[in-house]
Amino acid sequence: MSPAILLLLAVGLGVAGWLAARSRAWTFKRQEGAERLAALPTYHGWYVALWIIVPLAVFITIWASTAPYLIDQAVLASPAAAELPSFGFQRDALLNEAKSVATGAAPTVFNPAAEGLIEPFRAAIDQSNLIGFLGTLVVGFLGGTWAFLRLKPDFTARTRVERAVMTALLIASLVAILTTLGIVVSLVFETVRFFGMVSPMDFLFGTHWGPDPMSNPENPDPTRYGAIPLFWGTIYIGAIIAMIVAIPLGLMSAIYLTQYADPRLRAWLKPALEILAGVPTVVYGYFAALTVAPMVRDAAVAIGITSASSESALAAGLVMGVMIIPFVSSMADDSIAAVPQAMRDGSLAMGATTSETIKRVLVPAALPGIVAGIMLAISRAIGETMIVVMAAGAAANLTGNPLEAMTTVTFQIVAMLTGEGSFDHPATLSAFALGFVLFLVTLGLNFVALRVVKRFREAYE
Amino acid sequence: MSDAVNSPDTETGFATRSAAFEARLQKRYAAERRFKLAGLSAILFSIAVLAVLLINMTVNGIGGFQRAEVAVPIAFAEAGITADASTLSQVGAVQRLEAQGLAEFIELSATEALGADGAEQVSANAWREVAAAIISDPALLRSKGQTFWLPTTPDVASAMEGEGDAELFPLVERLEAEGKLDKNFDVGFLQRADATDPQAVGIWGALKGSMLTMIVTLLMAFPIGVMAALYLEEYAPKNRWTDLIEVSINNLAAVPSIIFGLLGLAVFLWIFPNFRSAPLIGGMTLALMTMPVIVISGRNAIKAVPPSIRDGALAVGASPVQVVFHHVLPLALPGILTGTIIGMARALGETAPLLMIGMRAFVATPPDGFTSPATVLPVQIYLWSDEIDRGFVERTSAAIIVLLLFLLVMNGLAIYLRNKFEKKW
Numbered sequence: 025m026s027p028a029i030l031l032l033l034a035v036g037l038g039v040a041g042w043l044a045a046r047s048r049a050w051t052f053k054r055q056e057g058a059e060r061l062a063a064l065p066t067y068h069g070w071y072v073a074l075w076i077i078v079p080l081a082v083f084i085t086i087w088a089s090t091a092p093y094l095i096d097q098a099v100l101a102s103p104a105a106a107e108l109p110s111f112g113f114q115r116d117a118l119l120n121e122a123k124s125v126a127t128g129a130a131p132t133v134f135n136p137a138a139e140g141l142i143e144p145f146r147a148a149i150d151q152s153n154l155i156g157f158l159g160t161l162v163v164g165f166l167g168g169t170w171a172f173l174r175l176k177p178d179f180t181a182r183t184r185v186e187r188a189v190m191t192a193l194l195i196a197s198l199v200a201i202l203t204t205l206g207i208v209v210s211l212v213f214e215t216v217r218f219f220g221m222v223s224p225m226d227f228l229f230g231t232h233w234g235p236d237p238m239s240n241p242e243n244p245d246p247t248r249y250g251a252i253p254l255f256w257g258t259i260y261i262g263a264i265i266a267m268i269v270a271i272p273l274g275l276m277s278a279i280y281l282t283q284y285a286d287p288r289l290r291a292w293l294k295p296a297l298e299i300l301a302g303v304p305t306v307v308y309g310y311f312a313a314l315t316v317a318p319m320v321r322d323a324a325v326a327i328g329i330t331s332a333s334s335e336s337a338l339a340a341g342l343v344m345g346v347m348i349i350p351f352v353s354s355m356a357d358d359s360i361a362a363v364p365q366a367m368r369d370g371s372l373a374m375g376a377t378t379s380e381t382i383k384r385v386l387v388p389a390a391l392p393g394i395v396a397g398i399m400l401a402i403s404r405a406i407g408e409t410m411i412v413v414m415a416a417g418a419a420a421n422l423t424g425n426p427l428e429a430m431t432t433v434t435f436q437i438v439a440m441l442t443g444e445g446s447f448d449h450p451a452t453l454s455a456f457a458l459g460f461v462l463f464l465v466t467l468g469l470n471f472v473a474l475r476v477v478k479r480f481r482e483a484y485e
Numbered sequence: 486m487s488d489a490v491n492s493p494d495t496e497t498g499f500a501t502r503s504a505a506f507e508a509r510l511q512k513r514y515a516a517e518r519r520f521k522l523a524g525l526s527a528i529l530f531s532i533a534v535l536a537v538l539l540i541n542m543t544v545n546g547i548g549g550f551q552r553a554e555v556a557v558p559i560a561f562a563e564a565g566i567t568a569d570a571s572t573l574s575q576v577g578a579v580q581r582l583e584a585q586g587l588a589e590f591i592e593l594s595a596t597e598a599l600g601a602d603g604a605e606q607v608s609a610n611a612w613r614e615v616a617a618a619i620i621s622d623p624a625l626l627r628s629k630g631q632t633f634w635l636p637t638t639p640d641v642a643s644a645m646e647g648e649g650d651a652e653l654f655p656l657v658e659r660l661e662a663e664g665k666l667d668k669n670f671d672v673g674f675l676q677r678a679d680a681t682d683p684q685a686v687g688i689w690g691a692l693k694g695s696m697l698t699m700i701v702t703l704l705m706a707f708p709i710g711v712m713a714a715l716y717l718e719e720y721a722p723k724n725r726w727t728d729l730i731e732v733s734i735n736n737l738a739a740v741p742s743i744i745f746g747l748l749g750l751a752v753f754l755w756i757f758p759n760f761r762s763a764p765l766i767g768g769m770t771l772a773l774m775t776m777p778v779i780v781i782s783g784r785n786a787i788k789a790v791p792p793s794i795r796d797g798a799l800a801v802g803a804s805p806v807q808v809v810f811h812h813v814l815p816l817a818l819p820g821i822l823t824g825t826i827i828g829m830a831r832a833l834g835e836t837a838p839l840l841m842i843g844m845r846a847f848v849a850t851p852p853d854g855f856t857s858p859a860t861v862l863p864v865q866i867y868l869w870s871d872e873i874d875r876g877f878v879e880r881t882s883a884a885i886i887v888l889l890l891f892l893l894v895m896n897g898l899a900i901y902l903r904n905k906f907e908k909k910w
Binding site for chain 1: 513514516517520521523524525526527528530531532534535537538541542708709710712713715716717720721729730733734735736737739740741742743744745747748750751752757759773776777780804805806810830831833834835836837840841845863864866867870878881882885888889892896900
């Protein structure tokens with residue numbers, strides 16, 4: 025019996041409890057005549073329903089996560105399992121095969137050795153289904169009865185239900201803290217393991233990157249874990265090339281949209297720009313690899329640079345810049361709109377043209393906001409993964425030539441974790457260390473940017 | 486500024502309007518025009534790139550919805566296959582048909598129709614499609630000459646484009662002249678799953694994986710996001726804990742998506758090691774990423790509900806919970822839904838975190854549940870873009886078209902909701 029069916033059963037029991045409790049509350053109302061109920065009958069219903077569903081949700085979660093393990097244990101304890109190979113790949117294969125026949129996912133077994141295991145599996149699964157079903161009924165019934173017996177005319181059901189609702193709201197908002205904590209703890213934990221094998225100095229200041237996932241994990245070569253080329257590639261693509269594209273274009277787009285464009289034109293241009301922000305990064309990556317990169321290479325060859333490779337930092341950076349334009353534009357838009365109208369009017373009244381007003385008054389006044397927007401844009405660009413994975417290449421080059429392949433932090437995280445290496449290998453763990461650095465840098469950029477924006481808004485209020 | 490001042494030949498009475506002044510003024514106006522033009526060209530450049538991208542994908546992608554097929558008349562009555570509706574409805578019918586020589590018979594029919602060199606270029610798995618047709622309509626077995634359009638090998642497909650193996654060109658020309666080889670709309674592309682042969686791939690497996698993942702994401706992120714937004718906006722006391730929650734939500738909204746992938750790998754896969762590549766884990770990872778978006782947009786929507794509504798409800802005796810759930814939430818819901826759809830659209834296009842948790846495996850059958858191995862649309866695009874075979878280029882673009890259509894529908898829905906229900910208080 026799948027957890028989904030048990031959950032449906034739980035909801036069914038909850039509805040039954042809700043109806044029973046509500047009608048019970050109605051009978052109070054009729055019997056006692058003059059006496060008022062302390063809470064509306066529906067709240068009595070909700071009170072009982074919560075007492076059924078919440079314990080059941082806990083029970084089913086626990087049951088669903090332990091039952092498969094218990095089934096395996098029961099089968100392994102059966103006499104048929106004694107003939108199994110004691111460990112290894114074949115043992116798992118036989119068990120899985122018998123299991124899929126027993127659950128009806130496969131018609132027959134290919135390996136006759138698994139034949140004998142089907143019956144123990146069937147028995148164990150039937151037994152576990154029965155226990156799950158009975159357990160659901162018992163837990164639901166106990167919770168429901170306990171709550172039902174507490175119903176009285178002067179029972180303050182509403183207060184109690186509302187207290188439960190408030191608790192749920194509080195727990196929901198704590199999920200954000202838990203997520204942040206989860207990120208920090210998992211990254212720190214794996215990073216510490218990595219630094220146990222490779223020293224932080226070698227990692228942060230080494231200039232050669234080339235981990236070998238097949239090497240002996242006990243004795244890693246620290247000179248292969250220098251992340252400087254990755255940091256350089258990330259900064260070069262995300263913070264230099266992409267920004268050379270995105271800052272002027274984004275800023276000028278925002279200025280045109282806010283200061284010059286006819287409202288009707290603006291109504292069309294702004295959504296068009298937003299579409300650019302909504303295109304998935306994998307599509308940009310494909311576009312960069314298939315269209316832009318060959319174009320860049322052909323252009324480079326045409327001006328006489330024959331060594332240009334088909335995967336280049338320039339192609340990835342250009343496309344990333346285009347992707348960031350709407351982001352820079354909307355941040356600049358907000359900051360320019362926050363400049364008081366009086367400053368603009370004053371400048372125009374002095375006889376300045378619109379462009380002079382923008383260049384000498386609006387942009388300088390909005391500068392803190394614009395700079396903060398650019399910082400956020402950089403933090404987004406350096407965390408961008410798919411474009412660089414598909415277009416920037418895997419070679420860790422420490423070079424200033426934009427036509428060469430370059431690799432980034434995000435690329436290496438993907439490469440290390442989707443490769444063949446085992447989870448305990450320093451090459452795999454290095455991905456977490458890189459992720460930690462990325463997390464800290466983006467966090468720092470965001471923190472500073474948000475503070476700047478906040479102070480800047482206050483300055484004009 | 487009137488035209489009279491603007492035109493250079495006007496001699497007004499101003500003592501300051503010397504020739505040098507006029508020249509300076511003209512220069513300033515020219516600078517103004519250049520600046521305006523620069524702004525317009527900046528935005529037109531962005532839109533031009535978008536247009537190039539979309540046209541590029543469409544032109545490539547239209548070919549991806551087609552495949553090269555050859556016409557093979559098959560007279561099943563002569564095949565001597567003994568099967569009827571009852572045996573064909575059982576499990577393993579395909580294997581039974583194979584055992585009775587269906588594949589060989591189709592090869593024979595192909596040789597008759599196309600010649601030995603032509604039959605060689607029929608895809609090795611073409612008989613499976615015939616078998617599927619027979620299973621859905623057993624009466625075919627008694628037919629005397631049903632024409633099937635069978636997929637060719639990828640070599641023929643690229644030869645039709647004038648690429649690849651030059652030895653195939655005469656064959657392709659002959660068959661095309663006879664009308665036996667053509668590119669047809671491939672309905673199966675929307676029904677099949679991943680494969681190694683670009684002629685046999687389909688998008689349905691990835692699409693279904695995406696849908697399952699999105700269901701998990703929505704079921705987790707929406708309730709949690711809305712509840713957190715309600716708490717922070719309506720009930721939270723102003724203290725250090727509330728500040729901490731706000732700071733973490735704002736930071737989570739800006740954390741690179743790949744970091745969420747690392748979290749999913751380190752935490753979710755550590756708790757559920759058996760569910761690698763499952764939509765359940767993918768959906769949970771994306772839910773953590775989407776939740777801050779829903780919280781932030783939800784808070785803005787809740788903030789937009791005027792305080793008079795709350796005061797009115799409180800004044801007639803509603804409890805704080807009733808005020809929020811009976812009055813504030815229904816009024817804020819359209820705004821929350823808009824934000825949710827936008828967050829879901831972002832999650833649908835997300836690739837990097839799912840690569841981390843193993844949803845990049847080769848999955849040849851559509852997933853049948855939340856816990857079976859699956860891949861999603863953007864990851865499928867990434868995987869196909871890595872393939873060397875020329876046929877995959879068109880298939881990738883076709884998959885991108887499907888993804889963009891879904892995003893278009895979702896964003897369109899969000900805009901519609903916003904316009905229909907947006908209230909100015």
